[in-house]
Amino acid sequence: MNAWKCVCSQVASYAPFTLFPTRVPSTVFTQALTVQTHFNRLVDRVSQNPSFLEESLASTIKVDDFTARLFNIYKQVQKEGRAQEIVLGLNRSDYMLDQNPDGGTSLKQIEINTIAASFGGLASQTPDVHRHILKVANLLEEQNQILDNNPAAGLARGLAKAWELYGTESAVVMFLVEDLQRNIYDHRYIENELWKKNVPVIRRRFVDVSRTGHLDQRRRLFVDGKEIAIVYFRNGYMPQNYTSEQSWDARLMMERSLAVKCPDISTHLAGTKKVQQELARAGVLERFFPDEPETVAQIRATFAGLYTLDMGEEGDKTVAMALANPDQYVLKPQREGGGNNIYGQEICKVLEKVKNSSERTAYILMDKIQPVPSQNYLVQPGAPVKLNDCLSELGVFGAYVRKGKEMVLNECVGHLLRTKSSEHADGGVAAGVAVLDNPLLF
Ligand code: ADP
Ligand code: MG
Ligand code: MG
Numbered sequence: 001m002n003a004w005k006c007v008c009s010q011v012a013s014y015a016p017f018t019l020f021p022t023r024v025p026s027t028v029f030t031q032a033l034t035v036q037t038h039f040n041r042l043v044d045r046v047s048q049n050p051s052f053l054e055e056s057l058a059s060t061i062k063v064d065d066f067t068a069r070l071f072n073i074y075k076q077v078q079k080e081g082r083a084q085e086i087v088l089g090l091n092r093s094d095y096m097l098d099q100n101p102d103g104g105t106s107l108k109q110i111e112i113n114t115i116a117a118s119f120g121g122l123a124s125q126t127p128d129v130h131r132h133i134l135k136v137a138n139l140l141e142e143q144n145q146i147l148d149n150n151p152a153a154g155l156a157r158g159l160a161k162a163w164e165l166y167g168t169e170s171a172v173v174m175f176l177v178e179d180l181q182r183n184i185y186d187h188r189y190i191e192n193e194l195w196k197k198n199v200p201v202i203r204r205r206f207v208d209v210s211r212t213g214h215l216d217q218r219r220r221l222f223v224d225g226k227e228i229a230i231v232y233f234r235n236g237y238m239p240q241n242y243t244s245e246q247s248w249d250a251r252l253m254m255e256r257s258l259a260v261k262c263p264d265i266s267t268h269l270a271g272t273k274k275v276q277q278e279l280a281r282a283g284v285l286e287r288f289f290p291d292e293p294e295t296v297a298q299i300r301a302t303f304a305g306l307y308t309l310d311m312g313e314e315g316d317k318t319v320a321m322a323l324a325n326p327d328q329y330v331l332k333p334q335r336e337g338g339g340n341n342i343y344g345q346e347i348c349k350v351l352e353k354v355k356n357s358s359e360r361t362a363y364i365l366m367d368k369i370q371p372v373p374s375q376n377y378l379v380q381p382g383a384p385v386k387l388n389d390c391l392s393e394l395g396v397f398g399a400y401v402r403k404g405k406e407m408v409l410n411e412c413v414g415h416l417l418r419t420k421s422s423e424h425a426d427g428g429v430a431a432g433v434a435v436l437d438n439p440l441l442f
Contacts, residue, residue, distance in 0.1 A: 015122050015185075016435035018419050019377035019385070021130045021146060022392050024439035025097070028107040029415075032095055032396045035298050036412035039093050040400040042299060043114055044407075045288045046275060047087075047266040050078060052287075056278040057269065059310045059361040060334060066239045067272060067334045069248060074265045077255050083219040087402040088162040088230065088262040090155050091271070092117035092395045092416065095302065096369040108304040108369050110393060113336065114263050114271030115237045119429060120151035120397050121189030122436055123416040130438045146438055147415075151397040154413020156193030158399030161409050162260045163199050163229045165401070171229035172200040176254075178235045179205055179243075183430060187234060202226060206235070206247040213253060221257035228259045237268075237336045273332045277364040280306040305367035309360045318365050319355045322347055330366045330425075338428040343368075373422050378435050388421040392437060415439070 046052060053074070061068040093112045097105040127146050134143035159173055173194060175187055191201045204223055213223045221228040231254045235241050242248055255265045269275065278284060280303045285296045307318040322329050331342040331350060342350055342363075354360040373389040395416035401409040420434040428434050 013381045015183075016378065016380040016429065017126065017129060018390075018435055018437040019133060019379055021134075021142070021438040021440040022374055022376060022390070022417060022419055023442050024392070024394065024417070025105060026441040028095075028097055028105060029394070029439055029441055031107050031302075032093070032394055033412050033415070035302060036093060036396045036398045037400075037410050038295050038299050039112060040089060040091065040398040040410050041295075041407070042279070042285075042288055043089060043091060043112065043267060043270050043398075044087065044400060044402060046270040046279070047089075047264070049288075050266075052278075053266065053269055053275070056275050057272065059358070060272070060274045062361065063359050064334050064362045067269075067274075069242075070265060070269060073248075073252050073255050074269055076252065077265055080256060083256065083258045084260055085404045086162055086165050086260045087264065087267070087400075088158055088260050089114065089267055089398070089400045090117060090120075090158055090232075090262055091398045092120070093398065094393055094395045096371045096391070096393050098304070098369045099372055105372065107302050107394075108367075109276075109302040110304075110369065111273060111276060112271055115268045115336070116234045117395075117397065118183060118186055118234070119395070119416050119418070119436065120155045120414065121186035123414060124150045124152040124189055126436050126438050142440060145440055147441070149414050149438075151414030151416070152189035153193050154397060154399055154411060156190050156197070156199075157411070157413070158401055158409060159190070159194060159230060159232060159262070160197045160199050161401045162262070163194075165403055165408070166229040166260055168227060168229060171227040172202050173230045173232060174223060174226075174228045174259075175201060175203045176209070176231055176233050176235050177203050177205055178241065179207070181234075206242070206250050209250040209254065210246040213250060215253060215257050219256060219258045221254060221259040228257070230260045230262060231257075232262045233268075272334050273364050274334060277306040277308060277366075279303075304369060307365040309363050309365060311358055311361065315360065319351055319360070322351055322365050323355075328368055330368050331363050332366060333363050338430065338433070339426055341426045343425045374419075376419060376437075378419070378421065380432075380435060389423075390419045391422045392417055392419045393434070394439065 061071045091114045094110040095107050098108045131143050131146050194201050289295045309315045326347040331347045371391050376390045377385050397413045399411050399413045417437040417439045418434040419437040424433045
């Protein structure tokens, strides 16, 4: 069970998992995999559209300091001009299965993570865990149905392709990591895939970049004397990650540099919840795919209801709707990492406070997805194992590399199933709520 270890402080422990896999309809599973390359292209196109990003985020950045600081870096890079034409996107689009009135289920996107999307490494190991359990339990038919899954290899393929295009053999891939990295083994599976391809990897924190990093005249980035081909952000997605002004300076230096950023600042912003809500407006997807009605239809089919809280009549309507039926919605700030959303009566409390001020534009409102619960045992370090009513969230990993105008790689590289007790409205594996799982297709 080495594969499961994750490090907290000095203690290595296993990552939590469900005892059994969870049944997922094969039609919606295939739908999620099929739409992924379209989402890759959508994120990429949004990231290249300054007027769309600017208009979408205009109200948010007036009231949300974190998004405003990211946006400020974006503007600085725009003004100076991009140093690098190679773009690497590694994202994870997350879904839940909503219950239809006719008893079926439909795939609804929760969000798309364009920065530090995690668990591609550990998800590459979970199939063998469930195969083993099912074999021991003599459930041999089910055992054979556990799908192969190797997002670590696919994510590494994207990184390796971008490294190769960067074109300097001595340059390294730098994983930008947290000071205390709990989920380190998740990174290691990707890192090991890179070493197998003879792509050198280093791991550094913001503070290391501040202390030892610099740009040369061509804006090549050097950290600890090593030229950096790719900065792979596994940190930097939430305000707490920026512990000082030096962290922000380091982010700006990396964004200005010739290194390929995964993601670059524009792709980071393309993954905000505000952008997600703006993309769901009528006619917007058509602007990004003017000649591809089928692509538009496939993407839109996964959208849940998303509503603006911008000042004005439309936003006022959203407030009234949420106050009238809070249990049908989720109120979301521009944050990542789980545990930030607002549900039920809390929605009323928050909206009553901010409904008449521009503060409300820090949030978006979303229809609450209501999946059918399933039963499972959650195996978590230090917790008793008991049968729970559970909800699952399916993630799909995407990887793409673009050089200038040419898409060099665009792939769906694997999946992730996370399951949690239905008593928790929010929170992922890293937040200590959800656990790793595998789909059992039917
Ligand atoms: P984060 O970026 O913090 O992961 P998410 O949008 O993924 O933010 O929300 C966190 C969690 O909240 C999700 O993993 C899911 O469990 C729950 N959640 C988010 N949106 C919805 C929704 N529309 N309906 C039901 N649950 C949701
Ligand atoms: Mg997220
Ligand atoms: Mg999420």
